Amino acid sequence: MAYSELIKNFDHIRGYMQEFFIYGFKSRDEYDAKSARSYDNERRRIQSYLGELVSFRQNASGKNVFISLDGRGTTHNPLYKAFKAKSFTNKDITLHFIVMDILADEEDHSLKELIQIIDEEYLSFFEKPMCFDESTLRKKLKEYEQLGLIDCRKEGKTLYYRLARDEIRLEAYRDAIRFFAEEDPLGVVGSYLEDKYDAAQEYLRFKNHYIMNAYDTQIIEAVLQGIHEKRQIEVTNYSPKGKQERNWLVIPLKLYVSTQGGRNYLMCRAVRTDRWFCFRIDYIRKIKVGETCKEYEQYLREFQEIAKHTWGVAFDKNKKMxxxxxxxxxxxxxxxxxxxxxxxxxxxxxxxxxxxxxxxxxxxxxxxxxxxxxxxxxxxxxxxxxxxxxxxxxxxxxxxxxxxxxxxx
CATH class of the missing domain: 3.30.70 (Alpha-Beta Plaits)
Structure with a gap:
């Protein structure tokens, strides 16, 4: 497959960043989890969006790649750029701009109207145009509706679509969004909102700026979804000591964030056994939100009692305090x-x-x-x-x- 600077699989980027820039500053020869070609491609992708922040040091074991930045001059987390470098197909990006262009008139359009306009006013000018069937367009419109980009209303049996009205004045929340983008575990959301602003002189500095948590955003989102919706989650946790992965079905109860080291921890209870766990978020490789937990409130009360005697993240109610x-x-x-x-x-x-x-x-x-x-x-x-x-x-x-x-x- 031809090399592309866009990111198709974010898990690969997260894995390489943790392996080389958080856990070990390894050289290419010391990394044996993937092939040398895969390593080279991912390193080039990382370097393409981090630019001058990527440095290297040559020693006896080879060239060690690492991130080097001055916290006094770096006020915006540069790692958020990875989320904005996601790959896409030619058909996806073409259909996106066509649909947005049609709906820019702020009128209601049915699915058949959209198909007709696409064929007659956009694709008819090409000798070998792309083909978009009703099924593809329907799925894309449903996706955009879920994302809040468009509104949908039903009249009889026909669905009509239009651009969602943007009634939020972001300028009034500029300071809050600026702070949220750098300090919240889901700060990448704030970074996307900041992209809508015109460039302004920087006025915030952060004493403790834990930028590496950016790569845990998708894991944290699923954890918070499980907590908010009171659902079980299945996590694949990696043990650096044993160098192995293990699957756990747990009930997420709290997300702890260390103010000293910036690490995030999942406090949870096992579903099948009466055991309580604390997982480091950066050790969780995969996560899947499952079914609703009927006993969630009971387990949360139990955890709140345990937490009264927890100084950090270690706890075991089966042991003596x-x-x-x-x-x-x-x-x-x-x-x-x-x-x-x-x-x-x-x-x-x-x-x-x-x-x-x-x-x-x-x-x-x-x-x-x-x-x-x-x-x-x-x-x-x-x-x-x-x-x-x-x-x-x-x-x-x-x-x-x-x-x-x-x-x-």
């Missing part, structure tokens, strides 16, 4: 630290022990998930008690390492 207590030194004039504790704690409580000591207490499924947060208070910690010894040992090791760094030991 871990108790942790942290005594912090907080001065009288440091009310901002107390406000920070109140704002950042995801569960648990804190009480005042004396004038300058506050105790934070929590029962969680995995106390080790709290370590990065606890580290931010190292200079204030007076005592730590935890039923999980790994937590206290890790914190002690951190303090010793820091003391050595400052030559205090």
């Amino acid at each position: 871990q108790h942790i207590e942290i005594d912090l030194l907080i001065g009288k004039e440091e009310k901002h630290i107390i406000r920070r504790l109140e704002r950042e704690r995801r569960c648990g409580t804190f009480i005042q022990i004396d004038e300058q000591t506050y105790r934070f207490m929590a029962d969680v499924w995995d106390a080790y998930e709290m370590v990065p947060w606890i580290r931010t208070f190292l200079g204030r910690i007076k005592a730590v008690k935890c039923s999980n010894e790994e937590v206290t040992n890790r914190l002690k090791a951190d303090i010793v390492e820091m003391a050595k760094m400052y030559q205090l030991l």
